[in-house]
Amino acid sequence: AENARVAGMMDIETYADLRELRKRVADKLGISASELERAAAPMESIYAIADHTRCLAFMLADGVIPSNVKEGYLARLIIRRTLRLMKELGMRESLKDIMNIQVEFLEGHYPEIREHHEHILNIIDLEEHRYAKTVARGRRIVEKTIKYLRKDNKSEMPLEILIKLYDSHGIPPETIKEIAEESGFNVKIPDNFYTLVAEMNEAETEISEEDLHLDYPQTELLFYARPDLEFEASVMGVYEDGVILDRTLFYPEGGGQPSDTGYIEADGCRIRIKHAEKIGNVVLHRTDDEICLKPGETVRGCIDSDRRLQLTRNHTATHLIVAAARRVLGDHIWQAGAQKGVKSSRIDLSHYRRITQGELDEMERLANEYVMRNIPLDVRWMDRDIAEKRYGFILYQGGVVPGSMIRVVEIPGVDVQACAGTHVNRTGDIGLIMINRTERIQDGVERIEFSAGASAIELMQKNRDILRESADVFKVTPSQLPRTSERFFTEWKALRNEVSRLKEEMASLKILEVRDRVEDLNGLRVIIDTVEADMDEMKNMALELTESAEAVVLANFEGQIVGAASDDAVKMGLRINEVISSAAGVLGGGGGGKPHLAQGAGKRKDKIHEALEEARSSLESFGR
Known part of the structure; x- marks a missing residue:
């Protein structure tokens, strides 16, 4: 309590380093700074956890999705900072448990929190699991980084490296410090570390460019x-x-x-x-x-009437898909970008996980249900303040529009947006809507590609043709295609495995045939021969034959050559890659690899015996 009273009298903005502030407080209390930190740190962490979870509740309820960009980055930063504080306190509860307590406390006063209770906990649970995976793989990355720093004669991790490990790989600085100290490497974490990271990610390069101005009356x-x-x-x-x-x-x-x-x-x-x-x-x-x-x-x-009609249908279809996505995925869905086209269009939505096929199917069904209702659109110009008061900021799904008067496009009971695009008069004018595919274009953003109207019918017919042609290949009906494809694929895998097994048996037989052909070249035990095998088979054979010989060179009549050397031969100085490179040169090609295994090839297949003789000469010289 005394620490809080004294610290509260200080202007923290005047202290660049929290350590300096703590020292001032400790001096006031007549104790050492280390004693103050040991006594106050746990309580500071508890208050920070309470503050962070409150902040997260509002951020996530407002539709912010944790990611690696913009406001999503700040949400992820706060989540991971909270998890770290909980670990330092030795808390056994999950962050989801703590978040649930916070949400239950807030939802009595804030309806928007209550409406997004399950959504908030789902995101926290997912982020907590992602964080655990990040920390698990972090040790290897940190140890590798320290190794490179030591090669540069560095004994302390530079701040920019510390920030990069957190920013690029999500490894908390405290975790980095723990791992580094195990190997005697120094890491200093600034008290304002997370502020530095947040400021770095908030900074955006602004390109100032003089706008083109046409001195004509308004069109x-x-x-x-x-x-x-x-x-x-x-x-x-x-x-x-x-x-x-x-x-x-x-x-x-x-x-x-x-x-x-x-x-x-x-x-x-x-x-x-x-x-x-x-x-x-x-x-x-x-x-x-x-x-x-x-x-x-x-x-x-x-x-061009056809182009206008297709663009108009696709634009209104975009509104229906966004509305369907909010129904299926949750009210946190927010439009992050869109591009309408003639044949197909796309819509980018903020969402914390991949959209499943089942969710896509339900969105497509809902969007087409809105079409079949044939709902008349209500399009009108409204005063911005009146529109915002009536509809809220959901108006700006497609982005904030300029002007005091805005054009409001409402599909009653379905969607409302401030939008300057062209639209159909009734949803039934859109026709069929087909969702083609989805992809994750960045962390926290899902892209949905779709077609509407005539282009959707063309796509449907194209997919039907592909299905029919595929069924014809197997001589079955389209309805039998999935089961038939699965059966053929299973049989193909079994045959592939059988072929692999037979190849191994053949290789074993070939090895038995060649193994006895060991010859002595000035004290070096070698096997040099032609075999009926491909490159991969020859490499496996050559490696296995090094148990019987110190050097092995095999070639086939396709102009391919392989060499292998035993560990003892390599230690004595033999570089089989040099031997193979020289031999491949006789074939009019080249080769390379490592001292214990190399391969080469050339177009002069008729020179294969000369190539083997070149290899023999090289190995004989090494034997001397």
């Missing part, structure tokens, strides 16, 4: 109000390879949705629009064609 965006595919507009100007119009139906790339394509024309002049982009409030229509339009000219524009 009127027609695609929000009109579902038309053709429009008339006036040419405002030309910039590089682009045309600027006073109004447009071309959707400019943004929010993960590619731009529309199509053409604009006037008086026999037509140019193909390959890309539209929004620069400030001006839409620039880019083309590879020669621009034959002039400012003030009236043009007719036409967009």
